[in-house]
Amino acid sequence: MLHSLVNKYNIAGPRYTSYPTVPYWDEATFSLKKWKSSLIQSYKESNSKEGMSLYIHLPFCESLCTFCGCNKRITKQHAVESPYINAVLKEWNLYLELLEEKPIIKELHLGGGTPTFFSPENLKRLINGIFMHATRAENYEFSFEGHPNNTTREHLQALYDVGFRRVSYGVQDYNETVQKAIHRIQPFENVKKATNLAREIGYTSVGHDIIFGLPFQTREHIKETILKTKALLPDRLAFYSYAHVPWIKGNGQRGFNDSDLPSAASKRQQYELGKQLLAEVGYHEIGMDHFALTNDSLYQSMNNGNLHRNFMGYTASKTQTMIGLGVSAISDSWYGFAQNVKGIESYYNLLKDNILPIYRGHILNEEDLVIRKHILNLMCRFKTSWTKDKLCFEALPDVLIRLQEMKKDGLLNTHSNTIEVTEKGRPFVRNICMAFDVLLQRKQPNTPLFSMTI
Structure with missing residues (x-):
């Protein structure tokens, strides 16, 4: 099972020492x-x-x-x-x-x-x-x-x-x-x-x-x-x-x-x-x-x-x-x-x-600041949450759609306003963060930018 997940999720992606990442x-x-x-x-x-x-x-x-x-x-x-x-x-x-x-x-x-x-x-x-x-x-x-x-x-x-x-x-x-x-x-x-x-x-x-x-x-x-x-x-x-x-x-x-x-x-x-x-x-x-x-x-x-x-x-x-x-x-x-x-x-x-x-x-805009907090939460605490007036952003519904496949694979659990990375999903936390990375999703790179996630 791990072997198939590695094959599935081993793609080029950022290490997220920052958001937005330097190329963006x-x-x-x-x-x-x-x-x-x-x-x-x-x-x-x-x-x-x-x-x-x-x-x-x-x-x-x-x-x-x-x-x-x-x-x-x-x-x-x-x-x-x-x-x-x-x-x-x-x-x-x-x-x-x-x-x-x-x-x-x-x-x-x-x-x-x-x-x-x-x-x-x-x-x-x-x-x-x-x-x-x-x-x-x-x-x-x-x-x-x-x-x-x-x-x-x-x-x-x-x-x-x-x-x-x-x-x-x-x-x-x-x-x-x-x-x-x-x-x-x-x-x-x-x-x-x-x-x-x-x-x-x-x-x-x-x-x-x-x-x-x-x-x-x-x-x-x-x-x-x-x-x-x-x-x-x-x-x-x-x-x-x-x-x-x-x-x-x-x-x-x-x-x-x-x-x-x-x-x-x-x-x-x-x-x-x-x-x-x-x-x-x-x-x-x-x-x-x-x-x-x-x-x-x-x-x-x-x-x-x-x-x-x-x-x-x-x-x-x-x-x-x-x-x-x-x-x-x-x-x-x-x-x-x-x-x-x-x-x-x-x-x-x-x-x-x-x-x-x-x-x-x-210089970070309002969307950048909110997404940065989500990625920091995932990287440091393996979970993040939001309410209507806190850490919500316009593209959040699209993010949740992108996370559905990872949820099916057991990499994370979702609740009404919370995402929590499972023990199984921890090796793939970079992939989970990529679902939040709206700049990456809006403009996929044409040349190599990042190392592989696995």
Whole structure:
């Protein structure tokens, strides 16, 4: 039965870190002026109540991983560190000029690229520079992505000293054949050392990222990786499907053939096996493709209804305002999205002229805002509801018609004004969200835009 459902629903679709999704942003009516206005509105509404989130993109890597779809610059020249940090702090200062109150930072995340490409001293300089004119929220959470091969005690200690308590390590898979295919060679001992170092220093949440559906990967490889993961017992796990999008220029996904990838049915078997093994040792499924132990804030936020999803992925609490700094970073004012230029040189040139380095975005209309809430509800709580005066929208009857087939297949239950995803339907939550995505339904893409849903 699972095999037939996989065949039926394995189509290209968004991961819904935002709605509208980036390919459906209305760039024609977007402007920097409108973005600034939406940000100021959101900031005034939310800063004193909940604070804001800050994402900083650090794009440099010393080598190219062929599974990666992130925006990065490959170099071994560490002289690039200081100019980039200066530029990020310049961008932050331009945002500070827009905001009348002193920002309260509730969440801060360093992503990449490889954040630990940067020296501990430069990372500390970056964070101290951010907080020269900002304060930490009472229950703040700072996190960073670490590479197990180059995250040193000095990196961990420097970031701990400025407030970081969570680190996530990109593991992907422990099998040597798979590692060679994705150009990511890192022995288990390196991951073990990096994990133990973080705990010795005092990090309260250590996460591992594992991918299924990689080239040459089998169920036995997944079993081997999960069993080794159990030995380290990270507090949370991202266990997600490899997104094969080789048409995105420069993402490096040309290092193997499509025939080297497992089938959709095999990928789903890999996930189900991993999920079963993780459950046996006490991990709980959080939203889509995430797992956590009961002591982790992600599990606790799921239980108390505060789980949120944005461009940083799942987060333990919601902030209405999120500013993204650095090349390609995306900001979210709730009322609008804005993305920075992807080229480092363009980024530097705009900042030199005191211009926010934004090149595209979208201002949400009333329909967008309502549908966004439904998709967030489904992604974070596996259910959503509406009444005549709340979360209703004109196209809702069409959405319910599109959901009928999924209801027949047992993927969801409907009541008078509620939809609830079943346990059987959780692997297909992206497909369920697609039924709500009226922009996607109105204009189906003619060229590849998204990875497969399974």
